[in-house]
Amino acid sequence: MPVNMISAAYGWAGFPNLTDDPDGFIRRQELLDAPSATGEPSARSLAFRLTELYRGEDAVFENGRLTLAGEQIPIDQNRTIYINYAGGPDDKAFPKISLADVVAAVRAGDRDQLRRWFENKIVMLGTDAKGDSYQTPFYSSFSGTKWTTPGVEVHANTVHTILDRDYLVPAPEWLRLAGLLAVTGATVVIAVWLSAGPAVGGLLGVGLVVAAFTHVLFRAGLILSASEIMVAANAALIGAIGFRFSTAERRGDMFREAVSLFVSKKVAASLDDSKGLKLSGKRDVVTILFSDIRGFTAYTEALSQQQRGPEVLVQTLNDYMGTMSSIIIAFGGHVNKFIGDGILAVFSDEDEGAKPGDHPVRAVQCATRMVQAPSQFKTGTGLHTGLVVLGNIGSAEKMEYTVLGDTVNLASRLESLNKEHKTKLLMSETTQQALQGAVQTTHLGSVPVRGKAVPINLYTVTSLIEEVVHA
Numbered sequence: 001m002p003v004n005m006i007s008a009a010y011g012w013a014g015f016p017n018l019t020d021d022p023d024g025f026i027r028r029q030e031l032l033d034a035p036s037a038t039g040e041p042s043a044r045s046l047a048f049r050l051t052e053l054y055r056g057e058d059a060v061f062e063n064g065r066l067t068l069a070g071e072q073i074p075i076d077q078n079r080t081i082y083i084n085y086a087g088g089p090d091d092k093a094f095p096k097i098s099l100a101d102v103v104a105a106v107r108a109g110d111r112d113q114l115r116r117w118f119e120n121k122i123v124m125l126g127t128d129a130k131g132d133s134y135q136t137p138f139y140s141s142f143s144g145t146k147w148t149t150p151g152v153e154v155h156a157n158t159v160h161t162i163l164d165r166d167y168l169v170p171a172p173e174w175l176r177l178a179g180l181l182a183v184t185g186a187t188v189v190i191a192v193w194l195s196a197g198p199a200v201g202g203l204l205g206v207g208l209v210v211a212a213f214t215h216v217l218f219r220a221g222l223i224l225s226a227s228e229i230m231v232a233a234n235a236a237l238i239g240a241i242g243f244r245f246s247t248a249e250r251r252g253d254m255f256r257e258a259v260s261l262f263v264s265k266k267v268a269a270s271l272d273d274s275k276g277l278k279l280s281g282k283r284d285v286v287t288i289l290f291s292d293i294r295g296f297t298a299y300t301e302a303l304s305q306q307q308r309g310p311e312v313l314v315q316t317l318n319d320y321m322g323t324m325s326s327i328i329i330a331f332g333g334h335v336n337k338f339i340g341d342g343i344l345a346v347f348s349d350e351d352e353g354a355k356p357g358d359h360p361v362r363a364v365q366c367a368t369r370m371v372q373a374p375s376q377f378k379t380g381t382g383l384h385t386g387l388v389v390l391g392n393i394g395s396a397e398k399m400e401y402t403v404l405g406d407t408v409n410l411a412s413r414l415e416s417l418n419k420e421h422k423t424k425l426l427m428s429e430t431t432q433q434a435l436q437g438a439v440q441t442t443h444l445g446s447v448p449v450r451g452k453a454v455p456i457n458l459y460t461v462t463s464l465i466e467e468v469v470h471a
Contacts, residue, residue, distance in 0.1 A: 014049030018134065018154055019080055026134045026149070028080040029158045031073070032061060047158035054122055054163070073162060074169045082168035082223060084161045088138030089149050094156050099125070122159060126152020171217060171224040183210060183229050184236035191240035206233065281391025286348040287363040287383060287431060288403065288411035289333065291324060291370055293341040294378035294419065317341065320377055324370055331366035333359075336403055342415075346390070346403055360385050360434035364427060368439075368461050371424035382415025383427040385434050410456070413449055417458070424464050429457040 019030045031048040042061065044052065052058050052068065059068040066073045075081055087093035097117055105113045126132065133148040140147040149157075161167065170176075183206060190202035207230065214226040293299075303313055324343055325335050332351040336344045347359035347366070354362070360383075367381040386407030393402050414426045421444060432441050440462040446455035 012049065012053065014044045014046035016046045016151070016155070018151055020134070024135055025139075026083070026136050026154050028076075028082050029154070030078060030080045031066065031075060032059075032079055034079070035061065045155075045158070047155040048162070050122060050124070050155075051159050051162045054159075068162070071165065074167050081158075081161065083136075083154065083157050084166045084168050084221075085136060085138065085149075085157045086160050088136070089145075089147060089153075091138075094153065094160075096128075122156075124152050124156055124159075126150060126155075128153075166221070168218070168221055168223050171222040175222075176224060179210075179213070179224055179229055180232050183233045187233045187236040188240045191237055192244055203237070281389050281393070283387060283389055284348055284350070285385070285387055286346050286390075286403070286407070287359045287385045287434075288388070288408050289328070289343075289345040289347065289363050289367055290382045290411045290415040291343045291345070291367070292380050292415055293320070294380055296341040296377065299377070316376070320375055323373055323375065324379070327369050327373060328366055331362045331369070333363065333366060336401070344403070344408070346388075357434070360431050361438045364425075364431065364435060364439050364461065367425050367427075368464065371464065379424065380415055380418035381425045382411050382413070382418070383425070383431050384411040384414060385428070385431040386410070406451075409451065410449065414456075414458070417447065421458070423460050425460050427459050429459065432457075432459040 015033075017030075018026050019028050020026055021028070029047060030045060032042040032044050035042055041058075044059075048059070055069050057069050059066055059073070061079075064077070066075050066079065073081060085093075095117075102114075102117070105117075128145055128150040130145050132151040133145045134151060134154060136149045136154070138149070171179075186206050187203065190199050190206070194202055210226055210229050210233070214224045214229070217224045300313060321338060321343070328335055328343070328345045331347070332354055333345045333347040334351070336346050338344075345363075345366070347363040348354070349356055349359060351359065351362075363383055363385075367383055371379045371381055373379070384407050386405070388403045388405040388407045390403050391401070393400055393404070410428060414428060417426055418424060423444070426444075427441070435441065441459045442462045442465055444458040444460055446457045449456045
């Protein structure tokens, strides 16, 4: 009679099927089939039936709990257990004896050798051929039966796991969530707050801690997926890098905006090209505009006599400066600095939207708008066109972007002459000629200017003279 029929008749049969995961790896083994509707005993796996026979007692499966000899076996809802492998394919976890050697010993009547091989041992018969060899957690990138585990050895590891009660169970949900939160939190903190070099070291450290911690848990019989944690960490890292780049970009925008408040948008943009601040300068032909408030000293004294706080003065001056600055920007110039109640503005060919040589026209039109703007203050302006030096002046500890040269000094002196000539705007002959008739001007005569060998011709905008006459 065939052996399979005999084993079935005596209840010794078990199904040899292995339980593989979707990726083809054998990590678990189903111990028994689902209970039948007729109440017949569930079919056992080969490993589990062999374990029952060795223990001399059938297992009991009730209410989802599986017990053997009064001891519970930790199965999942599919009646499987994780196999705690005693070793990899080359670890010789279990003795392997060639069937040819066994036959030879039997034919030779070598009972002592047979006793040494088999006495008081569970003996399983199987093959290590390629068709019955599987990938297990002892993964190798190499292929071939040398690097995979035979099916009979997988069953042997299952028997070993149950008999030694060396079970592997999933870590508690709270521990899984705590691990995910801890690692993702640490990843975010490292990626966001540390510079590139220390961040790489920190992330490698996190990976080592995860590997060590999950291994310690594994040795304690708890399964905490290192791959799941690292996937979560990688997702957190990608998010942190995205956050870091976005915040860095916002900080860069804020920096450029802050710099442009003090110098110009062009200078702020040039910092991106040079990747830093440095003392530098260049020569250029520009139009300098100086403005000043008429009667500002008297205004401050009046506020003091009225016992009104300095915050009133500051707020009023800020409102005025805001109005004047917006006019300057509207004409393409940039405010270089505030000098007390005065403003130094620069117009050049490098202004945004500028046309070659149009900066004198824009500067005069701007000055005209400034002196006509509604305000509780009267404004005087002076303009001169010429060569200047522009650049970062100072030291590595403190620097200022400014303009230097006789052109700046002359524009300032022209502005101061407005009070003497009872005008609102004065320009030099150089600026007037650069207008090329774009603005109607009037010659007011010539005056000596300190530092100049010959008198300077003064010009103003004709419409502003008419406003003075009408007033």
